[in-house]
Amino acid sequence: MDRGDMRPSGARPVVVRVPVEPVEAAVEADAVDAVARAGDVAVRGPLFGVATQGAGDGPRWRVMVPVTSGCPQMARDSLNSKLWFRAKDEAGDRAERRALLAAVARLESERVDELTVGTTRYRVVRAEEYAALGAHGIEPPRPTDPEPPAPDWNRSPRIPRVDDGLLLDPDAPVTPTQALEQLALRTLAYRGERFPEDVREDSLRALDTHPDVLLLPATFAVVERTGGGWKPVNGPHVSAHEARKSLDFCLTWAWPRMRGLIPVDTDVEADARSVAAGGGPSAAELAPYAEASERLRAGRRVNRLELGDTVYQIGRTRRLLRWGPDGPEGPRPSDTDSHDPERIHLGLDEDGNVIPED
Numbered sequence: 001m002d003r004g005d006m007r008p009s010g011a012r013p014v015v016v017r018v019p020v021e022p023v024e025a026a027v028e029a030d031a032v033d034a035v036a037r038a039g040d041v042a043v044r045g046p047l048f049g050v051a052t053q054g055a056g057d058g059p060r061w062r063v064m065v066p067v068t069s070g071c072p073q074m075a076r077d078s079l080n081s082k083l084w085f086r087a088k089d090e091a092g093d094r095a096e097r098r099a100l101l102a103a104v105a106r107l108e109s110e111r112v113d114e115l116t117v118g119t120t121r122y123r124v125v126r127a128e129e130y131a132a133l134g135a136h137g138i139e140p141p142r143p144t145d146p147e148p149p150a151p152d153w154n155r156s157p158r159i160p161r162v163d164d165g166l167l168l169d170p171d172a173p174v175t176p177t178q179a180l181e182q183l184a185l186r187t188l189a190y191r192g193e194r195f196p197e198d199v200r201e202d203s204l205r206a207l208d209t210h211p212d213v214l215l216l217p218a219t220f221a222v223v224e225r226t227g228g229g230w231k232p233v234n235g236p237h238v239s240a241h242e243a244r245k246s247l248d249f250c251l252t253w254a255w256p257r258m259r260g261l262i263p264v265d266t267d268v269e270a271d272a273r274s275v276a277a278g279g280g281p282s283a284a285e286l287a288p289y290a291e292a293s294e295r296l297r298a299g300r301r302v303n304r305l306e307l308g309d310t311v312y313q314i315g316r317t318r319r320l321l322r323w324g325p326d327g328p329e330g331p332r333p334s335d336t337d338s339h340d341p342e343r344i345h346l347g348l349d350e351d352g353n354v355i356p357e358d
Contacts, residue, residue, distance in 0.1 A: 010325070011211040014182055017173035023144075024175075030144040031177040038132040038139065043188070044232070046335060047129050047319060048075040050082075051168060051328055055119040061327055063166040067127045067216060067319060068236055072113065073337040075124045077344060080107040083117070084345045087352065094350045101348060108343045113330045125328040126335070127216060127319040128188070129236070138223055138230050138315035140303040141240035145218065145316070148241055153248060153297055162219055162238045170212060170323050182213045185320050202332040210322035210329040218316055222247045225311040236317055240303070243314045244296060247305065251293045261285050 019025045049067030053060070065078040087100035096118065103117050113124040132139040141147075174182065190203040220243040221235025233250070237243040252271040256262040261282045262275055272289040275282065292307045303314040322329040347355040 010208075011186060012170055012323075014179045015171065015173040016176055016179045019175055027144045028175050028177060030142045031175070034132065034139065034142060035177060035180070037134045039135065040133045041130050041185075041188075042133050042138070042229075043128055043130040044317075045129060046332075047127050047236075048072050048331065048335075049125055049127075049163065050075050050079045051123055051125045053121045053123075053327065059170055059327065061123070061125075061168040063125075063163040063168065064122070066161055066163040067125060067321070068162055068219075071338045072124050072126075072331040072335055073111070073339055073341065076107055076112065076341065079122060079124070080104055080344050083107070083122075084348070088348055088354070089352070091352060097348070097350060097352060104345075107341060109341055111337070111341060123328065124330050125321060126331050127321040129317055129319050131315055131317045137225065138313060141220060141301070141314055141316050145220075146239055147301060148239075151241060151244075151297070153245060155245065155249060159242060160238055162236055163216065164238075166217065168214060168321070168328060170214060174215075178215060182215060185213050186211065188213075188320070196334065198334040202334045206322055206329060206332065210324035212323035214321045214323055214328075216319040216321055218318055221315050221317050222250075223313050223315045225313070230313070230315070233312065235315075236319075240301070240314050240316075244302065247312060247314075248293050248296055251289045251296070251307070256282075256286055256289055261289075 019028045047067050048069045048071065049063060050065035051061040052064045053062070064082065065075055069075045069078065083100050084104050087097045087104065091097035091100060099117050103115050103122075106112050106115065115122055187207060189207055190200050195203075219236030219238065220240045221237065222233040222243050223230040224233050234246050235243060237246060252273055256272045256275075257264050257266075262270060262272070266275075272286045273293060276286040276290040277283075288307060292305055296302050296305055305312045346357060349355055
């Protein structure tokens with residue numbers, strides 16, 4: 001990716017506000033420090049979600065499906081499910097249910113990136129995921145990023161999801177550092193020869209069709225150090241602590257089963273800590289996983305962890321969403337899908353009853 005020298009035409013002015021609340025002022029000062037430490041920007045690639053716009057929303061859109069999916073079809077499938085359940089449980093009458101089910105039928109057979117049901121527009125939206133790089137690799141969580149007062153390692157409680165209730169407002173005032181980042185990233189595009197020609201062409205075209213940039217809330221990912229840099233393990237997560245919890249789950253539950261250290265048919269509550277403490281044939285092999293988990297849990301905001309020769313880090317990831325005269329950018333022709341549209345749910349009749357298959 002390259003920021004280049006091109007100046008997009010038709011871009012909206014950026015409205016800047018000065019933080020006055022003490023907490024917001026601290027976040028802004030933290031962001032200034034982060035800018036001073038950052039050396040470059042690493043772009044991972046696109047993520048996709050779904051946004052909606054109602055009749056009275058003006059230029060604003062609201063995120064309905066988090067902008068975290070790896071391909072457009074995954075976002076379409078999520079929209080398919082949400083509309084199906086809305087038809088089943090929330091439709092006010094048969095006419096509304098028929099309209100919702102007609103949209104579901106299209107999503108089952110077509111690569112639909114935008115549709116309207118009643119007075120609501122639904123659009124698959126596209127964002128670029130990126131991270132700041134410094135002397136020690138990917139930017140870690142900042143001191144002012146939200147953290148729980150007391151770390152909770154329980155996997156069952158419900159937590160806010162990424163982009164929950166997020167309003168996309170192109171005219172909303174931003175802080176000085178947010179304005180600086182938006183303006184710096186307006187001309188970000190794929191230009192290197194290692195990118196396919198159609199990807200480069202779509203990326204440059206987007207500078208004209210969607211000249212503005214909106215910054216989505218920061219997310220957090222677990223990354224692994226490799227010989228050539230860092231590769232993602234999982235994410236994005238809504239907070240740094242949720243990323244740590246996901247790493248703990250990998251260490252204690254998922255990886256031991258994937259690597260044959262805990263049989264897959266073992267009690268679901270069994271993990272590396274309990275099996276290693278109880279002895280047995282795999283206890284010695286599980287001990288490093290249990291010890292790494294204990295270091296992760298015992299420390300205060302641990303953002304880097306070693307397991308054998310492997311280094312894992314909690315990385316602070318960002319997403320930029322391009323914006324044009326008609327709102328957020330959708331998938332580009334060069335974006336690829338992992339699978340075709342397909343039927344996900346059983347049919348519904350006009351009263352919302354599930355039609356069983358033979």
